[in-house]
Every structure is written in C-alpha cells, then in structure tokens.
Amino acid sequence: MIADFAKKLETVINFIPPIPVVIVELLKALNDENANMNDIARIIAKDPPMSMNVLKVANSAFYRLTNKVATVDHAVRMLGVKELGMICVSCGAYQALKPPAxxxxxxxxxxxxxxxxxxxIAKKICAxxxxxxxxxxxxxxxxxDIGKVVLDRFAHEVYKIVIQVTHEECLPMIEAEKRIIGESHDTIGGMIMERWKFPFALADVARYHHAIALCPEETRPTVAVCALADELARVRYFGFGGDRSGIVLEETEAFRSLHTISPTIANVDVFKFLCDxxxxxxxxxxxxxxxTT
Ligand SMILES: [Fe+2]
Ligand SMILES: [Fe+2]
Structure with a gap:
C-alpha cells in the first residue's frame, strides 16, 4: 500500500502546476551573470502583486532601510539583485502552493x-x-521544508493522519511521513524544486537537510548550515508539527558536519548565540x- 502511495505521489508531483512564468524568468536572470538591475526590475514590474510584495519587503523592519522605498527600481538598488530576486521566488513558491481557504x-x-x-538563523551562522x-x-x-506544504496540499487526507501520529506518538514528522506515506517531505521538497528548476543548492537543502551525509560535497556546507539553523529554530520555539525541541545541539548531525567543514564552530558560545x-x-x-498575506 505504501509503495502504491509513493508511486501515486510521484505522479501527483508531475501534475503540480509549473511555477509562474515570471518566476522562471527571474530564476533565469538570477543565474545569468550578464543580467543587471534593470533586467530584474523589468521582470518584477511586469507582475503587480509581486511588485507590491517587493515594496512591502523593502520597507519592512527586516531591512532597516532609513528611506522609504517607493519603486521596484529603487528596491532592487537598495537590496541587490540576488536578495530581491529570491524574495520574489519565495513569495511565488508560497503563492503557487497556497492551500485553499x-x-x-x-x-x-x-x-x-x-x-x-x-x-x-542560517544567515547568522553563515556570518x-x-x-x-x-x-x-x-x-x-x-x-x-517546502515538501511539507506540497504533501499537505496534494496528499491532504493522508497527511492529516501523519500529523495526528506525529502528535500522538511524539515522533519527528519525517518518521511519521515515511511510515505512513513511504516518502518524506525532504525527498518531495527536492523533487518540486527540481521540477521548478530552482538553483540546485536550494534543491539540495530541501532534499538533504535530514541526511547531510548523503549530500554532494559541493553543496554540503550550505545544507549543513541550514540544517543546524533548522534545529536552532526549533530550540527557539519556532518549531512546527511535533518536532522535538529538547536536543543536545553538539550531538546533531548538522553540528558534527559543520564542525568538519568549519572547526571554529567549537568556539561559538551557543547559549549567547541563542540569546542574541x-x-x-x-x-x-x-x-x-x-x-503569507
Ligand atoms: Fe524538515
Ligand atoms: Fe524544518
């Protein structure tokens, strides 16, 4: 039954609507070294809801810009091509997978x-x-964790059971997913990102954040930083769906992998880092x- 369901899920993934054209264009421009600020601003300006989001993000406390940003051109100049382009890609991914009310x-x-x-948190660890x-x-x-949204959206009934089991048995979601569906959100997340032609480093974060050792060497540092941030986010109570929060950080696979890549992590005062x-x-x-609005 699990094998059947996993097969069905693969078929479902192939039917997930492609990411909107504007996102495809943005991803292409972001990967093109010759693309400049004007190219990016032109692509964003073609999509009014996306332009609105860009202005909202640029004017948010998140970026602490002193002057109000009123145009997409200005936002691109202030935040930079990559940063802004990826904000749009994330908003696009959210919109494409948004569940019905x-x-x-x-x-x-x-x-x-x-x-x-x-x-x-990942950005802070990176710095x-x-x-x-x-x-x-x-x-x-x-x-x-985008695979979780995909599963909830496209395998809704069975995902309800996964969430229930996660809560009842205090299991990490990934284990409940594997037991009930036969596939887990990491694999599904990697598949959807590949289908949407997202940069391969992002697809690898989705695919390997629970199995860093399996990740190709090239993207392992990025994956390990994100995986550690995932653990820390849960320690800071930004958790989700029954995942455990009482962990010994130094014993996690993420910490050990990062230690191999960057031994200076041993000098980081984790408690202070968390307080900060x-x-x-x-x-x-x-x-x-x-x-989400
Ligand atoms: Fe996850
Ligand atoms: Fe997570």
Whole structure:
C-alpha cells in the first residue's frame, strides 16, 4: 500500500502546476551573470502583486532601510539583485502552493514562521562561521521544508493522519511521513524544486537537510548550515508539527558536519548565540506576515 502511495505521489508531483512564468524568468536572470538591475526590475514590474510584495519587503523592519522605498527600481538598488530576486521566488513558491481557504491540515502561519526563522538563523551562522553564500543560505533555510506544504496540499487526507501520529506518538514528522506515506517531505521538497528548476543548492537543502551525509560535497556546507539553523529554530520555539525541541545541539548531525567543514564552530558560545537571536524575533514575525498575506 505504501509503495502504491509513493508511486501515486510521484505522479501527483508531475501534475503540480509549473511555477509562474515570471518566476522562471527571474530564476533565469538570477543565474545569468550578464543580467543587471534593470533586467530584474523589468521582470518584477511586469507582475503587480509581486511588485507590491517587493515594496512591502523593502520597507519592512527586516531591512532597516532609513528611506522609504517607493519603486521596484529603487528596491532592487537598495537590496541587490540576488536578495530581491529570491524574495520574489519565495513569495511565488508560497503563492503557487497556497492551500485553499480553511483546508490546511497544519497551521500554515506557524510553518512559515519556522521557515523564516530557519532562514534568518542560517544567515547568522553563515556570518559567524564565514561558510557559504549568505543569500543562498537564507533562501535555503526559508524553503527547506517546502515538501511539507506540497504533501499537505496534494496528499491532504493522508497527511492529516501523519500529523495526528506525529502528535500522538511524539515522533519527528519525517518518521511519521515515511511510515505512513513511504516518502518524506525532504525527498518531495527536492523533487518540486527540481521540477521548478530552482538553483540546485536550494534543491539540495530541501532534499538533504535530514541526511547531510548523503549530500554532494559541493553543496554540503550550505545544507549543513541550514540544517543546524533548522534545529536552532526549533530550540527557539519556532518549531512546527511535533518536532522535538529538547536536543543536545553538539550531538546533531548538522553540528558534527559543520564542525568538519568549519572547526571554529567549537568556539561559538551557543547559549549567547541563542540569546542574541531574541533581537531578530520581531523581524521573523514581520517577514512571515509579508510572505503569507
Ligand atoms: Fe524538515
Ligand atoms: Fe524544518
């Protein structure tokens, strides 16, 4: 029965609507070294809801810009091509997977809060350890669990059972997913990102954030930073769906992998690092609101 369901799920993934054209164009431009600010601004301006989101994000406390940003051109100049382009890609992914009203199995706002927290914390770890590219890492963190939304959206009835089992047995979601569906959100997240032709580093974060050892060497630092941020987000109570929060950080696979990549992590005062995160709590809540409205 599980095998049947996993097969069906693969078919479902192939029917998931392609990401909107504007996102495809943006991803192409972001990967093109010759693309400039004007190209990016032109693509965003073609899509009014996306332009609105860009202005909302640029004027949010998250970026602490002193002057009000009134045009997409200005936003691109202030935040940079990569940062802004990826904000649009994330909003697009959210919109494409948005569940119909009143039909979600889990609290979608909590989900995005966890996702934003993971992105923000990942960026902080990246700065602390000088590992990886901060934009890729931020968006990797933001989208790491996207497979959960896909499962809830397209395998709704069976995902309800997964959530129930997660709560009743206090299981990590990934284990309940494997037991009941035969596939888990990491694999599904990797599949959807590949289908949408997202940068491969982001697809690898989705696919390997629970199995860093299996990740190709090239993207392992990015994946390990996001996986550690995922653990820290849960420790900071930006958790989701029954995942455990009482963990010994140093014993996690994410910490051990990062230690191999960047031994200076041993010098980081984890307690202080976690206390310092209090300063970004407000930004996390605000960014989550922007993404989900
Ligand atoms: Fe996950
Ligand atoms: Fe997560």
């Amino acid at each position: 009143d039909s979600e199995t889990f609290d979608i706002n909590e989900f995005w809060k966890h996702s934003v927290a993971t992105g923000v 602390e350890l000088s590992v990886g590219d901060k934009n890729t890492i931020y968006f990797g963190g933001l989208l790491h 995160l209090e300063t970004v709590d407000e930004e996390i809540v605000e960014m989550e609101k922007i993404l």
